[in-house]
Amino acid sequence: MRALSDPTRRAIFERIASSRETSVGALTQHARVSQPAVSQHLKTLLEARLVIARREGRNTYYRAQPRSLEPLAAWLQQYERIWTQRIDRLDSYLQDMQRKEKRRARKR
Amino acid sequence: MPVNDKANEPTLTLTRVLNAPPETVFKAWYEPAHMKQWFAPDGFTVPRCEIDLRPGGTILFSMQNPDWNNGRESFSKGTFREVERNKRTVSVVHFSDENGNRVKPSFYGLSEDFPEEMVMTVTFEPADGGKKTKLTVTQSVPLSIAERNGALIGWGQTLAHLEQYLTTLI
Numbered sequence: 001m002r003a004l005s006d007p008t009r010r011a012i013f014e015r016i017a018s019s020r021e022t023s024v025g026a027l028t029q030h031a032r033v034s035q036p037a038v039s040q041h042l043k044t045l046l047e048a049r050l051v052i053a054r055r056e057g058r059n060t061y062y063r064a065q066p067r068s069l070e071p072l073a074a075w076l077q078q079y080e081r082i083w084t085q086r087i088d089r090l091d092s093y094l095q096d097m098q099r100k101e102k103r104r105a106r107k108r
Numbered sequence: 109m110p111v112n113d114k115a116n117e118p119t120l121t122l123t124r125v126l127n128a129p130p131e132t133v134f135k136a137w138y139e140p141a142h143m144k145q146w147f148a149p150d151g152f153t154v155p156r157c158e159i160d161l162r163p164g165g166t167i168l169f170s171m172q173n174p175d176w177n178n179g180r181e182s183f184s185k186g187t188f189r190e191v192e193r194n195k196r197t198v199s200v201v202h203f204s205d206e207n208g209n210r211v212k213p214s215f216y217g218l219s220e221d222f223p224e225e226m227v228m229t230v231t232f233e234p235a236d237g238g239k240k241t242k243l244t245v246t247q248s249v250p251l252s253i254a255e256r257n258g259a260l261i262g263w264g265q266t267l268a269h270l271e272q273y274l275t276t277l278i
Contacts, residue, residue, distance in 0.1 A: 093136060
């Protein structure tokens, strides 16, 4: 996952992930770096198995492999679940708390 | 593509409008007797909760579930960076032993790539003329830790989009 620690490489990956399939040429147009630099970043992404390549004639097309991101997504989902439960509980607890406070205020 | 440093931190944000004024929500959150009543996720209890609410102060709490960690309590400790009563708190949270000493997530059986430390920001904004509260909870993993943990990378704003994308492919 260190493959995504570089901002340029991350931007390239995000662009690949947001389209079904894309070529080096298309990626170079959007990146602020040269085509050899883009190719080098693609090599790192391929090694990390974050993207796969498909050759067609003289062109190579790249496609994202989001399964490689499952550990991150799983971790975030776990946290989100816990926090959603907590806030649900807080929501109902606040109603109890306010009812009790009103009752106490009436007694005074 | 512009690179925003903040967006490099893997972040989780939850927002909810609660039917109580900010003072009440803040009290429910930061008074231990109240916090113990709701802070545990489903199936858990909060046996211990100590809060010293001031910048530099700490929060130590435990969670317990008979089916988890052999039924023993798991402790976490937070240190407050910012405290604005009824408005906002920022704290740094990590797992700990019962005395508040830092332990690795693996101490509680979590995977090695689990973040060691998270920055938690909670904001309490008045809504509906102050009768309600817009609560926002943000958790982020400092990038240094995320990189050290290897399995985590920065996604920022892209994450929601990406998660959506994941569900279409898995």
